[in-house]
Amino acid sequence: MRNIKLPAHIAFIMDGNGRWAKRRFRPRAYGHKMGVQNMTKICSHAFKLGIPIVTVYALSTENLSRPQDELDELFDLIRLYFGKKREKLTELQVKINILGDISVLPEDVQQDILAVTEETAHYGEGLLNICINYGARQEIVRAVNTAVSYGRFADEASFKELLSTAGIPDPDLIVRTGGEVRLSNFLLYQAAYAELYFSKKMWPAFGRRDLERAIANYSARDRRYGNIGRK
Numbered sequence: 001m002r003n004i005k006l007p008a009h010i011a012f013i014m015d016g017n018g019r020w021a022k023r024r025f026r027p028r029a030y031g032h033k034m035g036v037q038n039m040t041k042i043c044s045h046a047f048k049l050g051i052p053i054v055t056v057y058a059l060s061t062e063n064l065s066r067p068q069d070e071l072d073e074l075f076d077l078i079r080l081y082f083g084k085k086r087e088k089l090t091e092l093q094v095k096i097n098i099l100g101d102i103s104v105l106p107e108d109v110q111q112d113i114l115a116v117t118e119e120t121a122h123y124g125e126g127l128l129n130i131c132i133n134y135g136a137r138q139e140i141v142r143a144v145n146t147a148v149s150y151g152r153f154a155d156e157a158s159f160k161e162l163l164s165t166a167g168i169p170d171p172d173l174i175v176r177t178g179g180e181v182r183l184s185n186f187l188l189y190q191a192a193y194a195e196l197y198f199s200k201k202m203w204p205a206f207g208r209r210d211l212e213r214a215i216a217n218y219s220a221r222d223r224r225y226g227n228i229g230r231k
Helices: 016-023 027-047 068-084 107-119 135-152 156-160 209-220
Strands: 009-013 053-060 093-100 127-134 172-174 193-197
Touching: 009 027, 016 027, 027 053, 027 068, 027 209, 068 107, 093 107, 127 135, 135 156, 172 209, 193 209
Parallel strands: 009 053, 009 172, 053 127, 093 127, 172 193
Antiparallel strands: none
């Protein structure tokens, strides 16, 4: 992608897995499985393009209120890709970081997740943040309570250090698939100046060319941050 300004941090709301499966008369679990496969493909392409930080919204706090049978299927999927098929993640050769509270997940799922983060901790060229049981409002409330417990006021710089993304640059581009046009409790504080891109394609159908189109769209934008800008 010549003469294209790449985002330093791109984030994905991977929406539409269940609907994609339903349209093919397949169970929702199949859509989630295909969604995870596509996640590794799209993240790999993003890193190959030269984007150093990628964040994916894998499981929200609200997702945990879904029926237990679907949750069990999601947990089995995590077991599969953080356990038996962990090489699919480790082959990316980037550091894998978890955003969110995994303490409420089954114990063996927690162990599988932690094993992958430890196995990839030495990689320094790229960072993949996987949001599991993550909610932006909950993150902000937790950060406020932490500041209160310290007995001091927080300015913008110190408050950012209390968030799950402490030390990680805010996303430049947030891509949401599935046709919905909202952030759904995802990186609300960090998204203050992010460029937003919405695709009608369901996540399993979102391909490498779609990623490149989203980046090209981002590259053509004039990011003014409240100033006059270049145009």
